[in-house]
Amino acid sequence: MHVSIACMHYRSAETVKVASHGFLTAKCWWGNGLLFKATSASRAVPIPGRAMYKTVLCSSTAIRKGLHTPEVTHKGPKAKRQKPPQHQYDFDLFTIGGGSAGVRAARYSAGMGAKVALCELPRDFISSEDKGGTGGTCVLRGCVPKKLMAIAGLFSEDMQDAQGFGWKLHGKPEFDFHALQQNKRRELERLSDTYKNNLEKAEVQFIEGRGKLIDQNTVEVNGSQYKAKHILVATGSFASKIPIEGAEHAITSDEILNLDVLPEKLVVVGAGYIGCEQACIFNNLGTEVHFIVRQDLPLAGFDKEARQFVLEQYERAGIHFHGCSSPSKISKGANGKLTITVEPYKREGDPFDIKGVDEVLLATGRKSRTKGIGLEEIGVELDDKGALKVDDRSRSVSVDSIWGIGDVTSRVPLTPVARMEGTQLALHLFGGRSEAKPDYKAVPSVVFSSPQLAYVGMDEAGAVEEVKDVDVYSSTSTPMKNSLGRDGVKELVKVVVSAKDDKVLGFHMVGSEASEIMQGFAAALYCGITKTQLDATVGIHPSSAEEFVTLAKPTRQYRGGELTEGDAL
Numbered sequence: 001m002h003v004s005i006a007c008m009h010y011r012s013a014e015t016v017k018v019a020s021h022g023f024l025t026a027k028c029w030w031g032n033g034l035l036f037k038a039t040s041a042s043r044a045v046p047i048p049g050r051a052m053y054k055t056v057l058c059s060s061t062a063i064r065k066g067l068h069t070p071e072v073t074h075k076g077p078k079a080k081r082q083k084p085p086q087h088q089y090d091f092d093l094f095t096i097g098g099g100s101a102g103v104r105a106a107r108y109s110a111g112m113g114a115k116v117a118l119c120e121l122p123r124d125f126i127s128s129e130d131k132g133g134t135g136g137t138c139v140l141r142g143c144v145p146k147k148l149m150a151i152a153g154l155f156s157e158d159m160q161d162a163q164g165f166g167w168k169l170h171g172k173p174e175f176d177f178h179a180l181q182q183n184k185r186r187e188l189e190r191l192s193d194t195y196k197n198n199l200e201k202a203e204v205q206f207i208e209g210r211g212k213l214i215d216q217n218t219v220e221v222n223g224s225q226y227k228a229k230h231i232l233v234a235t236g237s238f239a240s241k242i243p244i245e246g247a248e249h250a251i252t253s254d255e256i257l258n259l260d261v262l263p264e265k266l267v268v269v270g271a272g273y274i275g276c277e278q279a280c281i282f283n284n285l286g287t288e289v290h291f292i293v294r295q296d297l298p299l300a301g302f303d304k305e306a307r308q309f310v311l312e313q314y315e316r317a318g319i320h321f322h323g324c325s326s327p328s329k330i331s332k333g334a335n336g337k338l339t340i341t342v343e344p345y346k347r348e349g350d351p352f353d354i355k356g357v358d359e360v361l362l363a364t365g366r367k368s369r370t371k372g373i374g375l376e377e378i379g380v381e382l383d384d385k386g387a388l389k390v391d392d393r394s395r396s397v398s399v400d401s402i403w404g405i406g407d408v409t410s411r412v413p414l415t416p417v418a419r420m421e422g423t424q425l426a427l428h429l430f431g432g433r434s435e436a437k438p439d440y441k442a443v444p445s446v447v448f449s450s451p452q453l454a455y456v457g458m459d460e461a462g463a464v465e466e467v468k469d470v471d472v473y474s475s476t477s478t479p480m481k482n483s484l485g486r487d488g489v490k491e492l493v494k495v496v497v498s499a500k501d502d503k504v505l506g507f508h509m510v511g512s513e514a515s516e517i518m519q520g521f522a523a524a525l526y527c528g529i530t531k532t533q534l535d536a537t538v539g540i541h542p543s544s545a546e547e548f549v550t551l552a553k554p555t556r557q558y559r560g561g562e563l564t565e566g567d568a569l
């Protein structure tokens, strides 16, 4: 049986499935891949040699229900009613974990007609083997609380800038950390509830409790066993502490986002995403912040010029950066204050102590949550970092019925990527799109520090290594706000171009609006923009973003992998 759908006012048309109950399942596509509910049918046309050809017409109002839900179905005049299926499974898909990845995959799969269940741990702001909550890390102890706290910190920069524009602040503005934390928790609980409600609206069966695999098709939660054709492991990751003496006195990102008292003095160990973001948040809120970092620059793996530039800005804002250093010990005094002993790392020098510290944040990386849930017992292969090993369609490399998406795998640990993997998995399993798989071609990323560092595509060193002939365009400027506001605030824009075919390979920016600006350039990179096309783009004036389309002369050029013009970084 074949069905085509014609949705008026929408680009659409696809698919067909004859459900076992004899009804037609019709998926209706919009341009961006969302699915809509089709609710009416007009005619069915038999085609010789095929069972039947059926056209379903539906109006835009008829298909407006639900952002994604797919299917419906109309009983075709000639469709034969079949016997109810003799399922050996309770569910088509059972998802363990209700974070960004699991919720997306579960909702979309249910929307495509699958029978889906999802289990998630009871809610807590601090995660553990037994505590979690719908929305997962992003909502309860990641992107959202972090961004709310970053916004709180930015008001302090704004108040300083405002004075240059004539605003008079009478007396020292007061900051109530407790109020921020209370308001923030309320908002996070609201969002977490929304995630749960959305699952229920999508008709995903929600089970609160810890999921554990019993065999390749069975999950146990709270003593009950559920059988599913496919099992999705989306259990995310957790902050791991480095094994130094006194590590029990240190906290991780879970706790720092949930403090009740604003620390006066904070030491941050590790300058990845989390370290840089938290250092800047607390610096802006008035805490004395010290950074202990093994390299000479923060943000290993990012573009070197952007790293150098962002460090200058962190130090200008008052953060104490201790590069080429590593902590060896944390001790707690009788007054409750901490002392952290710091050793030189791959350099000459003496150890030193940072005393009178209220909190030490270990921001030294995260590990996939794969232990104690029966994975290894049923033969699911993990990689050398303990992450679930999957193929390019997110299927376990060793057990066919097991799938893994999001931070539990070692791909790109970002929320939009986890969601994209969820969407693609739903399409692959239940959307009639067996070719569907995640696409990592142009994943943009932002460190929400102060200033922000955003990029998409290749950094300069990576481009030179891979492409050899590269032109680099970079420029620094003072944002207009800072012509009258705080002194010394600068922004960087940078474009990395292949000299062979003029294609842009990477965009980088350090600046207060970098996250908002980079999204559009990510779309351009995805579409394969050339430097000539970028130059032909009309700027938006006055703005920081226009710097990207006015970069006339290369700052550095490489040919055959060697620097031929400009100064080495």
Ligand SMILES: Cc1cc2nc3c(=O)[nH]c(=O)nc-3n(C[C@H](O)[C@H](O)[C@H](O)COP(=O)(O)OP(=O)(O)OC[C@H]3O[C@@H](n4cnc5c(N)ncnc54)[C@H](O)[C@@H]3O)c2cc1C
Pocket: 096, 097, 098, 099, 100, 101, 102, 119, 120, 121, 127, 131, 132, 133, 134, 135, 136, 137, 138, 139, 141, 142, 143, 144, 146, 209, 210, 211, 212, 234, 235, 236, 237, 253, 274, 369, 373, 405, 406, 407, 408, 412, 413, 414, 415, 416, 418, 448
């Ligand atoms: C401090 C911080 C800031 C971040 N900021 C950003 C940002 O700004 N932008 C961005 O894109 N990304 C950010 N990230 C990364 C982002 O949060 C993750 O990539 C994303 O949340 C991963 O989603 P996930 O669904 O794979 O995992 P999670 O969100 O961790 O979800 C996994 C879920 O599984 C549950 N679970 C675990 N075990 C079980 C079990 N046995 N049974 C039932 N449930 C279980 C957990 O409770 C959890 O809710 C940040 C991360 C952190 C830590």
Ligand SMILES: NC(=O)c1ccc[n+]([C@@H]2O[C@H](COP(=O)([O-])OP(=O)(O)OC[C@H]3O[C@@H](n4cnc5c(N)ncnc54)[C@H](O)[C@@H]3O)[C@@H](O)[C@H]2O)c1
Pocket: 242, 269, 270, 271, 272, 273, 274, 275, 277, 292, 293, 294, 299, 300, 326, 327, 363, 364, 365, 366, 412, 413, 414, 445, 446, 447, 448
């Ligand atoms: N804005 C965002 O999108 C955002 C924000 C936070 C987290 N995340 C995601 O979460 C992931 C985890 O973040 P993260 O900051 O924990 O990890 P990370 O890998 O970005 O940074 C960890 C840092 O710790 C350092 N480190 C490791 N071991 C150390 C040791 N023994 N001593 C001193 N330093 C040590 C590393 O060199 C690195 O700089 C990131 O990869 C990112 O994808 C994203």
